[in-house]
Amino acid sequence: MGVISEAIKEMEGYKLHVVTTEKFKTNTIVWKMKAPLTKEDVTQRALLPHVLQSSTASYPTTAKLRSYLDELYGANMFVDVSKKGEYQIISMSIEIANEKFLSDATPLLSKGLELLAEMVRNPLAENGTFNHETVEKEKRTLKQRIQSVFDDKMRYANFRLVEEMCAGEPYALPVNGELEAVDQIDAKSLYDYYQKAFAEDELDLYVIGDVSSQEVESIASGLFRFAQRTPKETNTLNRVSGEAKTIKEKQDIKQGKLNIGYRTNIKYGDQDYNALQVFNGIFGGFSHSKLFLNVREKNSLAYYVASRLESHKGLMMVMSGIEFENFDLAVKIIKEQMEAMTNGDFTDEEIEQTKAVIENQLLETVDTARGMVELLYHNVVSKVTVPLDDWLNGMKNTTKDEIIAVANKINLDTVYFLTGMEAAE
Amino acid sequence: MEKIAFEQLNEELFYEKLENGLDVYILPKKGFNKTYATFTTKYGSIDNHFKPLGKNEYVKVPDGIAHFLEHKLFEKEDGDVFQQFSRQGASANAFTSFTRTAYLFSSTSNVEKNLETLMDFVQEPYFTEKTVEKEKGIIGQEITMYDDNPDWRLYYGVIENMFKNHPVKIDIAGTRESISHITKDMLYECYHTFYHPSNMLLFVVGAIEPKEIMTQIKANQAKKEFSAQSEIERQFESEIEEVAEKKQVLKMNVQTPKCILGIKAAPANLKGQEMLKHELSTNVMLDILFGKSSEGYTELYGEGLIDDTFSYDFSQEQGFGFAMVGGDTPDPEKLVEKVTAILLKAKEGSIFNEEQLGRARKKKIGAFLRAINSPEYIANQFTRYAFNEMDLFEVVPVLESITIGDIQAAAADLIDEKRFTVCQVVPK
Numbered sequence: 002m003g004v005i006s007e008a009i010k011e012m013e014g015y016k017l018h019v020v021t022t023e024k025f026k027t028n029t030i031v032w033k034m035k036a037p038l039t040k041e042d043v044t045q046r047a048l049l050p051h052v053l054q055s056s057t058a059s060y061p062t063t064a065k066l067r068s069y070l071d072e073l074y075g076a077n078m079f080v081d082v083s084k085k086g087e088y089q090i091i092s093m094s095i096e097i098a099n100e101k102f103l104s105d106a107t108p109l110l111s112k113g114l115e116l117l118a119e120m121v122r123n124p125l126a127e128n129g130t131f132n133h134e135t136v137e138k139e140k141r142t143l144k145q146r147i148q149s150v151f152d153d154k155m156r157y158a159n160f161r162l163v164e165e166m167c168a169g170e171p172y173a174l175p176v177n178g179e180l181e182a183v184d185q186i187d188a189k190s191l192y193d194y195y196q197k198a199f200a201e202d203e204l205d206l207y208v209i210g211d212v213s214s215q216e217v218e219s220i221a222s223g224l225f226r227f228a229q230r231t232p233k234e235t236n237t238l239n240r241v242s243g244e245a246k247t248i249k250e251k252q253d254i255k256q257g258k259l260n261i262g263y264r265t266n267i268k269y270g271d272q273d274y275n276a277l278q279v280f281n282g283i284f285g286g287f288s289h290s291k292l293f294l295n296v297r298e299k300n301s302l303a304y305y306v307a308s309r310l311e312s313h314k315g316l317m318m319v320m321s322g323i324e325f326e327n328f329d330l331a332v333k334i335i336k337e338q339m340e341a342m343t344n345g346d347f348t349d350e351e352i353e354q355t356k357a358v359i360e361n362q363l364l365e366t367v368d369t370a371r372g373m374v375e376l377l378y379h380n381v382v383s384k385v386t387v388p389l390d391d392w393l394n395g396m397k398n399t400t401k402d403e404i405i406a407v408a409n410k411i412n413l414d415t416v417y418f419l420t421g422m423e424a425a426e
Numbered sequence: 427m428e429k430i431a432f433e434q435l436n437e438e439l440f441y442e443k444l445e446n447g448l449d450v451y452i453l454p455k456k457g458f459n460k461t462y463a464t465f466t467t468k469y470g471s472i473d474n475h476f477k478p479l480g481k482n483e484y485v486k487v488p489d490g491i492a493h494f495l496e497h498k499l500f501e502k503e504d505g506d507v508f509q510q511f512s513r514q515g516a517s518a519n520a521f522t523s524f525t526r527t528a529y530l531f532s533s534t535s536n537v538e539k540n541l542e543t544l545m546d547f548v549q550e551p552y553f554t555e556k557t558v559e560k561e562k563g564i565i566g567q568e569i570t571m572y573d574d575n576p577d578w579r580l581y582y583g584v585i586e587n588m589f590k591n592h593p594v595k596i597d598i599a600g601t602r603e604s605i606s607h608i609t610k611d612m613l614y615e616c617y618h619t620f621y622h623p624s625n626m627l628l629f630v631v632g633a634i635e636p637k638e639i640m641t642q643i644k645a646n647q648a649k650k651e652f653s654a655q656s657e658i659e660r661q662f663e664s665e666i667e668e669v670a671e672k673k674q675v676l677k678m679n680v681q682t683p684k685c686i687l688g689i690k691a692a693p694a695n696l697k698g699q700e701m702l703k704h705e706l707s708t709n710v711m712l713d714i715l716f717g718k719s720s721e722g723y724t725e726l727y728g729e730g731l732i733d734d735t736f737s738y739d740f741s742q743e744q745g746f747g748f749a750m751v752g753g754d755t756p757d758p759e760k761l762v763e764k765v766t767a768i769l770l771k772a773k774e775g776s777i778f779n780e781e782q783l784g785r786a787r788k789k790k791i792g793a794f795l796r797a798i799n800s801p802e803y804i805a806n807q808f809t810r811y812a813f814n815e816m817d818l819f820e821v822v823p824v825l826e827s828i829t830i831g832d833i834q835a836a837a838a839d840l841i842d843e844k845r846f847t848v849c850q851v852v853p854k
Binding site for chain 1: 720
């Protein structure tokens with residue numbers, strides 16, 4: 002028995018993934034739609050799930066739909082749009098109580114699946130167009146969502162780094178779409194896009210909980226049927242980094258946000274991906290890592306300093322908040338840590354410690370239903386199915402030489418610094 | 427060791443009060459990989475005026491000291507406790523709130539070792555002038571990070587408006603100026619006063635055998651000496667009933683304005699079941715008024731006054747409490763006007779009906795089931811509840827007992843314009 006046992010079944014136009022587990026008091030249903038990230042579609046895709054979750058033909062107002070969710074013991078419904086490499090993924094989730102733990106025995110799982118089907122297959126639409134008012138309301142909210150990036154300076158700095166670093170690559174497109182494109186969408190064009198997305202996207206349905214896969218399959222096959230398709234793929238092109246760029250931007254803020262982007266040239270599913278994970282852990286992923294120890298603990302320059310991987314694109318991002326005048330010193334210390342990694346200047350103990358923490362992190366992730374879905378979905382995005390147990394063993398068997406080899410593949414691409422108005426040049 | 431079974435939820439809780447006064451709770455979670463443990467003291471940012479252990483005079487300590495102490499407990503003579511936890515495959519953390527400081531780890535292996543490390547590092551302080559000085563730079567950056575965060579400034583701005591004297595109005599981390607006065611001796615004084623086992627609670631939840639864990643905890647505690655401690659004497663200046671400031675507008679580098687209407691809770695000194703019922707009734711009441719299925723939400727969203735960031739909440743502790751309603755909005759003045767109107771209408775009481783209550787109750791019960799999927803939620807919330815003499819596992823029965831009368835009473839109790847205040851963050 003492995004870490005997770007996932008039953009996968011090819012259905013009409015989508016794949017059904019069921020994980021049966023008794024550890025949760027709720028059942029989680031996640032609908033995923035994947036398509037290449039393109040300038041043409043990015044904003045429509047960011048808007049679509051919000052329109053679908055605001056009303057349906059049977060529940061024509063948000064209040065009616067939400068009242069129904071409340072009746073289903075506060076079924077939690079939410080949508081999300083994310084980037085995984087150069088794909089834009091729409092997720093629509095419903096988490097619903099397992100009636101076993103209630104005094105009321107209404108079968109909630111089938112109600113949850115029916116509601117999801119209603120949202121995706123039976124939207125509030127007429128004559129080939131969505132409801133105009135709904136679309137306008139959601140356009141307004143989408144604009145606010147796009148603008149809100151500016152107000153959160155940590156997010157803004159990360160967004161700007163990606164924009165600068167990946168200029169010209171689809172990955173630079175913002176996940177919530179482009180402000181100026183919102184007004185070009187109307188109820189009719191979005192409906193056309195909805196039909197296109199359901200005809201062409203790669204579709205996956207996940208159900209996690211104390212459920213039987215046969216039962217789920219029989220309910221799902223009655224509710225969800227789509228035409229077969231061959232999902233579109235992207236070829237993630239990574240620009241070969243030349244000379245590293247440094248970009249400084251001034252704003253009226255109190256703390257400088259330093260974000261540094263590297264090209265790892267390694268993606269999820271590659272042979273050396275395991276070694277990259279261990280590399281990232283030693284370098285900056287945790288509170289025992291080199292970045293934390295040297296930037297924060299030894300030099301008191303920062304409260305937060307960490308690195309994280311974008312596994313499907315092959316990037317690594319370092320982020321930290323520092324005093325404006327400490328820019329040169331912080332960059333120097335971060336570069337020294339990278340140099341230490343490429344020179345193999347790290348101990349067996351650091352390797353073991355990092356492996357233990359990564360294993361722990363992975364096992365903890367599968368203690369949440371959402372974490373489980375996200376982990377399993379990596380396989381869909383990368384087209385490489387790595388059972389978690391193999392993945393764990395591979396990670397644990399990583400050697401020091403492999404980590405050094407990975408370190409030497411990583412190139413610094415862009416240093417971005419959001420600094421204060423009064424900071425010296 | 428006492429066993430408490432919750433049949434409907436299919437959970438069992440084990441409890442024992444140790445000889446040194448420590449409350450220990452253990453909840454095994456079937457099927458989980460991880461174990462999560464919190465070791466919490468009933469000591470937070472508001473406890474800044476007290477009689478130190480063994481002294482007769484009250485002292486006032488610098489703002490932010492409880493949080494500073496939390497940071498410093500991780501550093502030992504032989505290095506950083508984070509290192510030890512990660513060698514044992516655990517991730518560790520801590521947080522300081524108004525009323526609590528919690529230390530925690532989660533791990534999927536070496537649980538006994540990690541639990542030992544948790545108990546030992548929290549109970550063996552090591553502060554030096556040098557390490558205290560070093561931390562001032564790090565916490566200084568933590569404070570500056572929050573200075574740039576408009577949601578944080580908004581939240582604390584509302585609390586600052588509400589209270590005239592109560593230390594809840596002080597920022598948990600203090601200011602760069604206030605923490606500059608902190609010394610190692612002050613840290614020891616706070617430590618010895620508030621970190622006595624009789625002021626603490628240990629909660630372990632996850633993939634564990636309750637008996638073995640309890641035996642281990644008892645053996646660990648029996649090895650340590652603690653002098654007997656009498657009741658801790660804290661002092662809080664008397665607080666006015668109305669808000670200290672009606673309005674505050676913060677100009678920041680943002681594009682979208684943000685606005686929260688805060689309501690200071692009426693003076694009350696509730697605890698136990700009474701407090702639980704009051705807190706849940708008030709939250710159900712707010713849910714009926716502002717939940718996504720409500721008329722109020724429909725109107726506010728329809729007019730474009732709110733977006734995804736809109737939220738509402740009521741929370742209380744002994745001695746203070748508040749509700750907040752708001753989020754990002756293009757028109758703060760209009761949002762306040764509308765929210766105020768919804769609240770004042772609700773105060774009359776006649777707007778509530780059984781159908782709304784039934785729905786809100788079901789929603790809360792479902793949310794509770796979802797929440798107890800999370801070991802983190804169980805440990806942290808159970809501790810908060812226990813410090814207020816409430817029982818987390820009473821949430822569902824109490825929700826089931828709430829009547830329209832309770833909702834009306836909650837509205838009448840909370841809603842009073844002289845306890846309303848507004849904070850806005852607007853573009854410069």
